[in-house]
Every structure is written in C-alpha cells, then in structure tokens.
Amino acid sequence: MRRYVDLCVFLTDVKNIDEMLVMAKHLGYHTISLTLTNDNIISSEIINEIKKIAIKNKLNIVFRYEINTNDSKKLREKVRKIWRKYEIISAYCIDKKIARIAGRDSRINILIFPLDTTIKDIFNDAQCSLMKAKNQYIEIRYAEIAKNINLERTYTNLLRWVRIAYENKIPIIASSGANRPQILRSPFEIASILVSSGLDIKSARDSISTTPMKLIEQSILKTRGKLINKYVKILRSPLCIG
Numbered sequence: 001m002r003r004y005v006d007l008c009v010f011l012t013d014v015k016n017i018d019e020m021l022v023m024a025k026h027l028g029y030h031t032i033s034l035t036l037t038n039d040n041i042i043s044s045e046i047i048n049e050i051k052k053i054a055i056k057n058k059l060n061i062v063f064r065y066e067i068n069t070n071d072s073k074k075l076r077e078k079v080r081k082i083w084r085k086y087e088i089i090s091a092y093c094i095d096k097k098i099a100r101i102a103g104r105d106s107r108i109n110i111l112i113f114p115l116d117t118t119i120k121d122i123f124n125d126a127q128c129s130l131m132k133a134k135n136q137y138i139e140i141r142y143a144e145i146a147k148n149i150n151l152e153r154t155y156t157n158l159l160r161w162v163r164i165a166y167e168n169k170i171p172i173i174a175s176s177g178a179n180r181p182q183i184l185r186s187p188f189e190i191a192s193i194l195v196s197s198g199l200d201i202k203s204a205r206d207s208i209s210t211t212p213m214k215l216i217e218q219s220i221l222k223t224r225g226k227l228i229n230k231y232v233k234i235l236r237s238p239l240c241i242g
Helices: 014-026 044-056 072-082 096-103 125-133 142-146 151-167 187-196 201-206 210-224
Strands: 004-010 029-037 060-067 088-092 110-112 137-141 172-175
Touching: 004 014, 004 060, 004 137, 004 172, 004 187, 004 210, 014 029, 014 044, 029 210, 044 060, 060 072, 072 088, 072 096, 088 210, 096 110, 096 125, 125 151, 137 142, 137 151, 142 151, 142 187, 151 172, 172 187, 172 210, 187 201
Parallel strands: 004 029, 029 060, 060 088, 088 110, 110 137, 137 172
Antiparallel strands: none
8 A cells, every 4th residue: 555645745834734734644645744944943842742733643744844045055054054853855946056056965855946947957967967876856846836827837847857857767756835734635636747747657656655755764764874674664753753
C-alpha cells in the first residue's frame, strides 16, 4: 500500500493547523511536511500542540525550512544557521545565481523554480548536473499552477521541466504548496498534474509517495546520523512525529 506524502504544507497560521492536519488525514495522507519560511519561527509550545494533533489524527509530520532570497550571502548564512535543525531544507530559486549556488550545496534537499518565470534556462541540463551530484530533488506545487496567472507560460515551463528532470533522472516531487486547508488537494489530484505534463502514471504517483518518503529517510539519516532500514517506517527526531 502506498503511503502518500504532501511535502509542502506551509505553516503560516497556527490557528488553522488543527483543521489543516485533519483535512490532510481525510485526503489520505500518511505524512506531511510543515514548511516554515524565512523568519517564521514557532515556539516549543506550539510544536507540542502540533504533536498532540498529529498523534490524535495518526499522521506523521516532519518539519521543513524553505529559504527564499535573492541574496546569495543570505542563502549561505541561512543554510549554516538552520542545518540539522530541520528534517528538510529547500531553496526557492528565483534566479539563476541562487539556483546554481543552491545546486552546489548538499545540505539543501529540494530546489523549487517559479513556474511563471521568464528566465530562460533557469532549470536546464547544467542545473541538473549540479543537483544530481548533490542528490537533490525538484518540486512541483499544485498551488502555483492553481493561481491561474500566466497559465501559458506556467504550463510551458512545467512541460519543459518535467521532461528535463525525467531525462536527467532528477527525482520529481509533487506537493500541494497549501497555506490553508482549502488549498490542500488529494494525492491523485496532485499527481494528475504531472500525468498531464507527460509523466507516466506510476512515476506521477511515486512523486507524491515513494519519492518524498525516500527523501525524508535520506535526509534524517544525513542530519541525525541514524540507521535507516526496511523495517523502519520513518525515523523519529526532535521535530519528526509519527
């Protein structure tokens, strides 16, 4: 049985976290990643409350930090600061410079490229070579497509990037990118975006199940130095609940 994972649920408002986790479980998710950005920091008290809600809903949770900056110095400083404090680190690559620097840093697990970008070749074979050497993943988010802004450009980039990632064997992760319960989507609805972009059904379903689960396991192994084997569903850490 597949264990579905939504690897990007933004934790922007703790007031709706209960509803968010309940909805995620209802949609069939086994694990979700609560994602913080920039200076969005939560207290230990809130973490404990989230743990209680997760346990009540039998939902696994990991915590992720996403760096969103156009300053390469700030990118490096932030990675050093948060390294080993979160299960997953991602970088939102708004330009080529940030993409290339992030692609050379093995501490960064996931790279995201804005689907409505006008920058040519921000994600190309050269970028893939960097990412492949550092075992990095590319993420596609449902919420970015659902914005209905520059749809032609969005789908042009989506089709191109899915093809380039597949040809270069860069693992693709599909997620909701939700920041409120109403934007959460079922695993099948999210996977269907990749199918419509030319990916086969199995690979599309893998992008929201086995692929993100593999990333979680690899990342925890790398940051916590613990053994992972086939008998362990998901390793626990101070911020990993399940």
